[in-house]
Amino acid sequence: MKLVIDESRCKGCNLCVLVCPYGIFQEGTELNSRGIVTPVLDRPERCTNCRLQALYGRMLCGVCHIICPDQAIAWVEEKPFEPHKVEVEF
């Protein structure tokens, strides 16, 4: 699964930056075409849900997804599946 921010919905509040335990969302610096600075993703393949959602068949963690007031965070299927080398720091 791949983590994506829907640029047409995100208002750049950075609540996701605040809550992700892995620091995957980083405050952005550039305006997008709607004039909004959306966060940038730092190695999103580390996200628990990216790695394990398919295995467990349910949402894992998902805190960014619930707190995002604008429902701008989603996971999409990766096709064809791209294996990732994942390093998770604890």
Add this chain to the structure above:
Amino acid sequence: MIAPDWFREDRLPHIYCTGCGNGTVINCTLGAVEEMGWKREETVFVSGIGCSSRAPGYILTDSLHTTHGRALAFATGVKMARPDLNVVVFTGDGDLAAIGGNHFIHACRRNVDMTVVCMNNHIYGMTGGQGSPTTPPGAISTTTPYGASEPAFDLAELAVAAGANYVARWTSYHVKELTKAVAAGMQTPGLAFIEVRTQCPTNYGRHNKLRRVSDMIEHLRSHAMLVDKYNRLTAEGKPVPDGTFTVGELVRRNRPAMGVKS
């Protein structure tokens, strides 16, 4: 997408300001609705007037967007006429506790079977930031330019005292706990009141040195104390920091209720 079967995706992005907590509260409430397995055609959302009260407009079920302060009166009508429906009310601190204060205490007293989610941002957000009955002492608003000088209502304690069967309080930062609390409220017959302390960066934060959304969230997070810890500290006579509010389940009981599905 949270609750795709319930959310009016075509209405996004919603009218709320950047970083407004109301969107998060809608997510959590719909998460709880999904957990309940309710049917759309058996569920009604009711609200009054305010930013918070715009919430039903983003939900696919039938809804009533009523007059300021009267959401609970309309909801009581719906529930008494059609006890088979699930009724959920979205309201704000001004809507519920200022103009609607009388409806609030009597809906709790009657213990009408519905779930009331109050987005308490401590301000009249929609009309430009006037003080509300929950504006904390010292806070700056357009009607308290030298700092609020009145004590504030504790909405959750008010609901407990007035007789609601289920009362909980969380913040828009505690998303998982909030979702669980709303679901627990929906399961409890009688009136369930869930107060959500939430951020209004535009009309509260901006005037109170909490301009950034993250500052507002940090303020909420650091002033929230689990109700058990609060009770323990006060029982031991230990001091509780200024501005602390309790979070968690405040009451779950079985007083006689009205409008319960038979």
